[in-house]
Amino acid sequence: MSKSLVERVIRADVRALSAYPVPDASGFVKLDAMENPYTLPQALREELGQRLAAVALNRYPVPSYTLLKEKLCRHMGVPAGFDVLLGNGSDELISIMSIACAQAGAKVLAPEPGFVMYGVSARFAGLDYVSVPLKADFTLDRDALLAAIAAHRPAITYLAYPNNPTGTLYDAADIEAVIRAVGDSGIVVVDEAYQPFAQESFMPRLPEFNNLVVMRTVSKLGLAGIRLGYMAADPALLQEFDKVRPPYNINVLTQAAAEFVLDHTAELDRQAAALRSARSELAAAIAGLGSVEVFPSAANFLLIRMANADKVFAGLLQRKVLVKNAGKMHPSLRNCLRVNVSTSEENALFLKALKESLQERI
Numbered sequence: 001m002s003k004s005l006v007e008r009v010i011r012a013d014v015r016a017l018s019a020y021p022v023p024d025a026s027g028f029v030k031l032d033a034m035e036n037p038y039t040l041p042q043a044l045r046e047e048l049g050q051r052l053a054a055v056a057l058n059r060y061p062v063p064s065y066t067l068l069k070e071k072l073c074r075h076m077g078v079p080a081g082f083d084v085l086l087g088n089g090s091d092e093l094i095s096i097m098s099i100a101c102a103q104a105g106a107k108v109l110a111p112e113p114g115f116v117m118y119g120v121s122a123r124f125a126g127l128d129y130v131s132v133p134l135k136a137d138f139t140l141d142r143d144a145l146l147a148a149i150a151a152h153r154p155a156i157t158y159l160a161y162p163n164n165p166t167g168t169l170y171d172a173a174d175i176e177a178v179i180r181a182v183g184d185s186g187i188v189v190v191d192e193a194y195q196p197f198a199q200e201s202f203m204p205r206l207p208e209f210n211n212l213v214v215m216r217t218v219s220k221l222g223l224a225g226i227r228l229g230y231m232a233a234d235p236a237l238l239q240e241f242d243k244v245r246p247p248y249n250i251n252v253l254t255q256a257a258a259e260f261v262l263d264h265t266a267e268l269d270r271q272a273a274a275l276r277s278a279r280s281e282l283a284a285a286i287a288g289l290g291s292v293e294v295f296p297s298a299a300n301f302l303l304i305r306m307a308n309a310d311k312v313f314a315g316l317l318q319r320k321v322l323v324k325n326a327g328k329m330h331p332s333l334r335n336c337l338r339v340n341v342s343t344s345e346e347n348a349l350f351l352k353a354l355k356e357s358l359q360e361r362i
């Protein structure tokens, strides 16, 4: 294809981007993407297999997704009178909100370091993106946020609760102050992707705020492969976002798998509980090494800081352990790595590889 065609047709800002990097993890202990390491027990997998075999692949999904939504509302504590909108992962919900709010001059605001897709999706939709730095300990800088809200009047403000890539569970009073400061001029999306590991939530508080959107995903819960996100908000808002949603965005296999797994949430809850206790053990073991700082995390990963993290990252790669070199993501994450909490076997493999990589880094 001639270069000039690409230049004529594709937006300059898109051409200047690099694609979202996803490294090939085959042969690695994969601890870079906040996945749940557990699969479903064999008996459930077999039953699921039968359900999926019965799905009519020749038919489009029925776009109301009534049963799936009912089950999500019931199992995920969505308050009475509130409904959910479904997305092909919460990534799609972020784009839906960006597109729906993309009026001339509209802005999106988020603390940084944070989830990269808030800014990426805003720019794709033609919205201005404004970031506000977190404090050095990665907690919210309430004064700076309130000042930015007053200056920019953002249409969308994102707060990940807990935050990725830091794991921080922001102070609920700070979040409330942001929701009130934004008031009627914008929506505040509390992104609860890691809620199963934090167990704190703004979901029950939806009736208090007409500008609050609570967004969740089943990805971190153990179902990253099926791509299903959901968000709850005032019905007047959801109704508008629904107009932007591609009509058949949840495929029939995802729909059937989610409906099945939602009847077995006890298994997912057990897995999340195991990861929460593994998180404390892993954090204590890493802190015990002496030369590594471990930031408090309410998610299924830990952010850790050490001297010469690039070398440690390379040492881990050599030992076939893949974590995220967070230092490359944001200047305030210098010398930080982000590592998933996993099974006790994988956590032990990581710890051993970390110890060895720390020793040889100098």
Ligand code: PMP
Pocket: 034, 088, 089, 090, 091, 092, 115, 160, 163, 164, 191, 193, 216, 217, 218, 219, 224, 227, 228, 229
């Ligand atoms: N929000 C946050 C804070 C995340 O970290 C992620 C995934 N990394 C997502 C949303 C997207 O999740 P998914 O598209 O898998 O639902």
